[in-house]
Amino acid sequence: MRNLTILALLLVTSFNMAQTANDSISVDPQLQQNAAQRILSGNYGKAVTIGAYGEINYNQPEGDNGELDVQRLVVLLGYKFNEKTQFVSEIEFEHVEEVFVEQAFVNYAVSDNLSLRGGLMLVPMGIVNEFHEPTTFNGVERPAVDNSIVPTTWREIGVGVTGRFPDASLGYQAYIFNGFKSTVSDGEGGATGFLSGSSGLRGGRQKGIQSTIDSPTFSTKLDYYGIPGLRLGLSGYFGRTQAEDDVEILDGADIGIAMVGVDARYGYQRFTARGQFIYASLNDTEAYNNLTGRDLGSALQGYYIEGAYNLLPLTAKQRLFAFARYENYDTHADTEGGLVRNDAYNRTDITTGLSYHIAPGVVLKGDYQFRDNNVENGDVDDRLNFGIGVWF
Template sequence: MKRILLSIAMLTATIGFSQTVVQDTTATKNQQLNAAQNILNGTGSKGITIGGYAQVDYNQPEGDNGTLDVHRLVMLLGYKFSDKVQFVTEIEYEHVKEVYIEQAFLNYSLNDKVNIRGGLMLVPMGIVNEYHEPTVFNGVERPSMDKSIVPTTWREIGVGVTGKFDDASLRYQAYIFNGFTSLNGDKTLGGSNGLRNGRQKGAESTVNTPNLSAKVDYYGIPGLRLGASGYFGRTQAADDIQEIDGADVGINMFGLDARYIKKRFSARGQYIHALISDADDYNTLNEANLGSELKGWYVESAYNLLPLSKEQKLDAFIRYEQYDTHAATKDAAITRNLAFNRQEWTAGLSYHIANGAVVKADYQILDNAAEGNEATGQLNVGFGVWF
């Protein structure tokens, strides 16, 4: 309790000291931008664009020691060769000691309706995988189902097309990617992390089967944005084992998402469902516990406690999510683990102290369906920036 009170006092002092302001720049049609889109939409005929975002967290589980973490620091670099050709990359430092390339792609724009892209790109599934800058989502941490089911940040190497038709209020994306790796060193797919261990992240990625990813967004109703996404293919296996039963699995993933903004009220929701084929052979070969179905959903609502005339914004929010990486195991030759069927409540504040700077605090109640399990709590405090 002393730790929690100290954390709340520190947050209050930080908020009270701030003097900067933020302007609500929400578009009428809710055409939100992420970091890469912001670079691609930059002005000027040629030249370099520099930006970044960062997130620093304090997590205090109930009954355990807390952790302080520079969770991520991302440098954004873009170069505009001409009005049609641009390069975008994100270099990410995680937990101070880990370095990744999050995106690195070349974009050729024929017009607003057709852009051809190739390189390391985000897989368009759900909301947070594409829109994960810390100032654009509530909560110190990203939604948990976006870590285990999607899994964020999910990016792979591929090629595809993207564009929008403003007359129809539609934005589309369609890509061919390499898929998850079947084995990541000694790490297998499955368990509480679902498919997360299979992300190749563009690092000497194995590819033997192309995977299709596509998404359509509709923004024709003021304040509302609806998305439908799909991912279809198989995991990638090494040459020496790719012909063995269980060397890879099939993945069919579907997603629906919605975002709504009206004056001081906002809401969002998401549903993801993944069907895994050949999980039984995979588990037998690799002594793994990959389920034959993974699914999850969440709903969230928020309300700005400050008048719209104010340039700062203080969102009070609450989110409920339920996600299960063992939603079905009957075709996976394993016993379902009910501890992987999780439910979470998250409630807190997001104080946007400047355009691109936010201070956050929330409290979570974490539970699962295992017999005899007792829910636990966790306090999270942090800040995020995006410029």
């Protein structure tokens, strides 16, 4: 009850704050851009572009101490060599102490509707993996589907093409990437595995860090924007995981992956909605588990649906979205061999809260999460979250 009272007070306080400029992020999903797209869309007439986004969050699990964290600070650097050639990079500081390169690629515009790309890039799967700047999504934390099923932030090294078919109102992306790393030698003739039942593929992301590659993977996405206010996406990712030289000949050292996703975003006046469904079929997981001692499932599945409404008038310079999101995600949607499905991996989250855009590129967030799994009397703590997000 105390947590719900705090959330209610946040709502009341929000109405009393001063009005400032409109948020720079469009409600219309057809006009939304992520950080890389903003750099590539002209660099505001400058050769060098510098920006950043970041999140400072407070998480309070029920019955436990709360945690304050500078979850991430990402520095954006872009350079325009000429009218056709640009460089985009994102340097990420996580939890104050970890440093990663999130993106680093060259974009060459062959024509208005066709570009070639090469470097460290985001895998186009679902919504949040590409649109994860804190002012672009509701909720303090990213949807759990985009953590456990789509291992956001998911980026790998590759080459590909991107562009549009304007007459068909269709955008496209197609890339060849290195894949997930599944195993390394354990020094005793066996292998240590990075993939697991609880976190799925997340532990296998190589992130461009001395990435090993044995067989490339293929990633593609189509976006349809022919209906006003609506954006539809269809994603696919296909290939096998990568194993180091010392273990790649072992049975079960790598697995096959076929992942597909559909997503939708809609915006009309003060109402927005979004949803997505992701399914991944994994092959040879029985041999992988026998080799590594892991409990990787043979299928991952997750979906969510979310609605939000701006409580302030359209004439106001600020926006205050009340939202609710329902999501279900299961990293043991299916299993192979004698592995029994673990119902603790079949999880449901209901998140409801507020996103208050107080100025262009600044959002204050608060939400409460009702969390559960498919185990009777499963021990999953509900959680209260508050956060500050910026993007410029």
